[in-house]
Amino acid sequence: MQGLPKNKSKWFLIAVLVGLLLCIRAGEGQWFYDPLLTYFKGDYQNLPLPPLDSFRYGVHLYLRYGLNSLISMSILFVVFRQREQLRFVAYLYVGLGLILGITFFLLYNSSTDAPKLLIFYVRRFLIQPLFLLLFIPAFFYQNKHR
Incomplete structure (x- = not known):
């Protein structure tokens, strides 16, 4: 327990924010138009x-x-x-979002022979907060080696 920070409000805020991410995930079927949700849950190949x-x-x-x-x-x-790191991340999110969105629509509209697994993974990066899982360890590493 010594490794836990003394700032409990910080941990509470993180828990609330993670809860918001979970709410978005839980409500995806009701709140967002996405016919690919049911498509990729079935035998889509x-x-x-x-x-x-x-x-x-x-x-x-x-x-x-x-x-x-x-x-x-x-x-x-x-x-x-x-x-400064937050500003950098904001630019990354905008750039990656544009690149992945364009890639998704190009793959989806290119032909009927587009690799469905590639469409699945590009879409997954757009609808899930996967970049967060990459940025946290990267920033810990960067801050440790400053």
Whole structure:
């Protein structure tokens, strides 16, 4: 127990923010338009990709990505309290979001032979806060070696 920080409000805030990420995940079917949710839960390798309303899907995809990104950046700020790192992460989230979103729609619309597993993983990076799992250890390492 000695390793735990004395600042309990910091841990409470982190728990609330993680809870918000879990709420987004739990409500994904009701709050966001995503026909690929049920598609990728089934035997998708033998089925054609479902039709998408590209504009509506793009809005919901980026809304979810934005919410996850804001909450993830809040967690990073609570943990590290460094505005310079937060600014850097914000640029990374915007850049990676644009690259992954464009890649997703290019793969989805390119042909019926697009590798479905690649579409699955690009989409996964957009709808899940996976970058947070990469940034936390990277920042711990960077702060340790300063």
